[in-house]
Amino acid sequence: MYYFDPHIHMVSRTTDDYEMLAKMGCVGLSEPAFWAGFDRGSAESFRDYFRQLTEVEPKRAAQYGIQHYTWLCINAKEAENVSLSREVIAIIPDFLDCHNVLGIGEIGLNKNTKNEAIIFTEHLELAVRYNQQILIHTPHLEDKYQGTRMILDMLCDDSRIDRGRVLVDHVEEHTVRHVLDEGFWAGMTLYPTTKCTPQRACDIIEMYGSERLMANSAGDWGPSKPTAIPDLILEMRRRGHPESLIRKIVYENPLEFFRQSQGFTFKSPDADDASTINDRTASEPK
Amino acid sequence: MPLPMTSNQVLDREFLEIRAKILDLAASFDRLDRADGSVVGDPRQSLVQEALSVLSSTQKDRAEQIQLLFSHHYEDDWQEKFNLPSAAKLRTRST
Ligand SMILES: [Zn+2]
Numbered sequence: 001m002y003y004f005d006p007h008i009h010m011v012s013r014t015t016d017d018y019e020m021l022a023k024m025g026c027v028g029l030s031e032p033a034f035w036a037g038f039d040r041g042s043a044e045s046f047r048d049y050f051r052q053l054t055e056v057e058p059k060r061a062a063q064y065g066i067q068h069y070t071w072l073c074i075n076a077k078e079a080e081n082v083s084l085s086r087e088v089i090a091i092i093p094d095f096l097d098c099h100n101v102l103g104i105g106e107i108g109l110n111k112n113t114k115n116e117a118i119i120f121t122e123h124l125e126l127a128v129r130y131n132q133q134i135l136i137h138t139p140h141l142e143d144k145y146q147g148t149r150m151i152l153d154m155l156c157d158d159s160r161i162d163r164g165r166v167l168v169d170h171v172e173e174h175t176v177r178h179v180l181d182e183g184f185w186a187g188m189t190l191y192p193t194t195k196c197t198p199q200r201a202c203d204i205i206e207m208y209g210s211e212r213l214m215a216n217s218a219g220d221w222g223p224s225k226p227t228a229i230p231d232l233i234l235e236m237r238r239r240g241h242p243e244s245l246i247r248k249i250v251y252e253n254p255l256e257f258f259r260q261s262q263g264f265t266f267k268s269p270d271a272d273d274a275s276t277i278n279d280r281t282a283s284e285p286k
Numbered sequence: 287m288p289l290p291m292t293s294n295q296v297l298d299r300e301f302l303e304i305r306a307k308i309l310d311l312a313a314s315f316d317r318l319d320r321a322d323g324s325v326v327g328d329p330r331q332s333l334v335q336e337a338l339s340v341l342s343s344t345q346k347d348r349a350e351q352i353q354l355l356f357s358h359h360y361e362d363d364w365q366e367k368f369n370l371p372s373a374a375k376l377r378t379r380s381t
Contacts, residue, residue, distance in 0.1 A: 209287050
């Protein structure tokens with residue numbers, strides 16, 4: 001089965017990982033901008049990172065038949081530095097027309113501070129001004145519930161935001177309902193230690209249905225598993241869920257969401273050379 | 287969307303896993319007891335005790351309740367506490 005990983009940090013992964021993903025059925029992925037594991041020293045450092053995301057990674061992915069898309073922002077951890085954040089936000093428009101950019105992300109909160117909230121709303125302004133889709137990071141562990149509710153408050157306060165064009169990631173049992181009830185898309189992150197397991201993600205699908213719900217690996221430089229989505233596919237099969245439901249979660253839903261972005265020119269691997277996924281919705285691979 | 291397995295099938299598949307996870311917990315608590323010092327009064331200890339009572343309850347949303355137990359509280363007046371106007375108010379001011 002083909003699948004699409006909507007949230008994975010390939011700059012932190014080796015080329016061998018691209019090969020492994022391709023062998024497991026990954027045909028496309030989207031890579032949000034995030035924290036490098038250390039605070040960057042200047043806005044120029046972000047400019048280089050954005051070049052890596054828009055120029056280097058698409059080529060690395062293409063070598064294995066994987067279509068690479070990306071999202072730009074300064075992440076919540078570095079947003080504590082408000083002046084640096086504003087410099088970075090100012091350079092993002094230079095990259096919004098790059099061929100693989102889907103929108104602004106992953107923006108959000110980390111420790112749910114005032115500065116993080118200020119920079120989050122300034123990112124929202126940027127997204128509205130340039131009519132961009134938004135991908136959101138929700139905090140981990142004890143900060144997740146509070147941070148997710150704060151993020152939803154800021155999003156729902158702003159009537160200019162089209163909720164169907166916003167993906168809220170890292171949802172778990174206690175946050176998924178709030179996100180879906182407000183009309184946003186939700187992503188479950190399959191992460192070995194701090195987030196959701198394939199089993200619990202499957203439970204969430206059974207409890208909340210498959211509308212506006214997807215799954216990602218969030219593979220990065222920390223303990224993470226870039227092939228976590230195939231683990232979810234296997235778990236759903238072992239429980240006896242139909243292939244059509246599995247495909248909706250791991251392939252059709254991401255495509256439906258991303259298709260709203262101008263930069264999304266995804267070509268189904270079995271489509272004719274001349275046609276893209278946009279006019280091939282009825283003939284996805286079985 | 288229903289779970290396509292019967293409760294018997296779930297138990298057949300997960301019994302050994304459940305047993306192993308309970309054993310892990312039991313061994314962790316034994317380890318805490320064997321270690322020098324005391325964690326009596328540590329708020330994490332009472333959280334763990336509360337979580338164990340949620341586990342042994344019959345409510346249908348144990349995973350969600352345990353998540354909430356280990357979460358910071360959300361208060362809907364956080365924007366006022368941060369002295370932040372809501373986004374809507376900010377926009378009204380700038381226009
Ligand atoms: Zn991420």
